[in-house]
Amino acid sequence: MIQGVLSSLEEAMATLKPTERVAARFILDHAETVVGSSVQKVAELAGVSEATIVRLCRSVHCKGFQELKLKIAADLSKSVKPLESYQEIHLDGSIDDLMDSISHNNITSIQDTRTVLSAESVRQAIDTLFSARKIALFGVGASAVIAEDFHQKLLRIDRWCEVGTGFDMQATIAANLTPEDAVFGISYSGQTEDMIRSLTIAKEAGATVIALTRFGSNPVADLADIKLFTSSLEKSIRSGAMASRIAQLNVVDIVYVGIAGKQYERTVKALENTRQAVKSAKRGG
Numbered sequence: 137m138i139q140g141v142l143s144s145l146e147e148a149m150a151t152l153k154p155t156e157r158v159a160a161r162f163i164l165d166h167a168e169t170v171v172g173s174s175v176q177k178v179a180e181l182a183g184v185s186e187a188t189i190v191r192l193c194r195s196v197h198c199k200g201f202q203e204l205k206l207k208i209a210a211d212l213s214k215s216v217k218p219l220e221s222y223q224e225i226h227l228d229g230s231i232d233d234l235m236d237s238i239s240h241n242n243i244t245s246i247q248d249t250r251t252v253l254s255a256e257s258v259r260q261a262i263d264t265l266f267s268a269r270k271i272a273l274f275g276v277g278a279s280a281v282i283a284e285d286f287h288q289k290l291l292r293i294d295r296w297c298e299v300g301t302g303f304d305m306q307a308t309i310a311a312n313l314t315p316e317d318a319v320f321g322i323s324y325s326g327q328t329e330d331m332i333r334s335l336t337i338a339k340e341a342g343a344t345v346i347a348l349t350r351f352g353s354n355p356v357a358d359l360a361d362i363k364l365f366t367s368s369l370e371k372s373i374r375s376g377a378m379a380s381r382i383a384q385l386n387v388v389d390i391v392y393v394g395i396a397g398k399q400y401e402r403t404v405k406a407l408e409n410t411r412q413a414v415k416s417a418k419r420g421g
Contacts, residue, residue: 320346
């Protein structure tokens with residue numbers, strides 16, 4: 137179950153329709169009032185229709201207004217404050233301030249990602265990648281680093297996988313995928329044109345598409361059969377892809393360990409084989 141609905145609302149804000157955005161802002165600003173109100177009252181106070189409130193509930197993976205209220209109440213009981221989580225990074229501050237801000241933002245990014253990461257989607261991703269004939273890993277720019285990291289991990293446990301960090305390589309890999317294969321596309325923005333084109337080719341080839349992207353509706357997530365979301369409410373471009381990268385790596389680690397744990401003895405043997413091979417090669421050099 138997805139938790140932390142207040143954080144989810146804030147994450148989805150940029151992708152909501154205008155009237156839904158108005159409703160979301162009202163809910164975020166008056167969360168305690170919403171918990172004790174009917175859908176009719178919230179619609180009236182927010183200046184939107186009841187249908188808008190219902191659509192907004194679905195946008196954050198709630199079946200209806202009652203489930204939304206229950207999740208908000210749970211958030212409030214844990215003193216969740218998603219709008220105040222991240223710290224601005226001041227380049228003219230002290231080294232201690234810099235260390236504190238970066239560390240705090242990275243930790244918060246992982247914690248917030250836990251609120252929007254569905255356990256069911258993680259389970260589906262693990263099962264799909266475990267049973268896949270071949271795994272394709274796609275990432276462009278900063279996301280390419282995440283794809284390469286996952287590639288190295290999977291190779292160590294004897295999983296057939298290929299990595300593409302540019303459109304030409306991604307398209308070549310995608311064109312030769314089959315319904316027995318899976319593609320894992322990483323794009324924080326969910327707007328990368330090369331990723332959209334590559335995943336479209338893979339989907340047309342019949343492969344199962346898994347997307348790791350920021351929470352909300354975006355072209356990459358919309359293409360995916362399995363959606364893995366991260367959260368990173370960065371306050372400015374100075375944070376760049378830093379906190380989001382840490383959140384993505386954390387999700388990759390979760391999926392990797394899930395795959396590795398499906399056949400523990402085989403995994404341990406494969407890891408030992410690779411360790412010995414690298415050790416022997418270094419000795420020989």
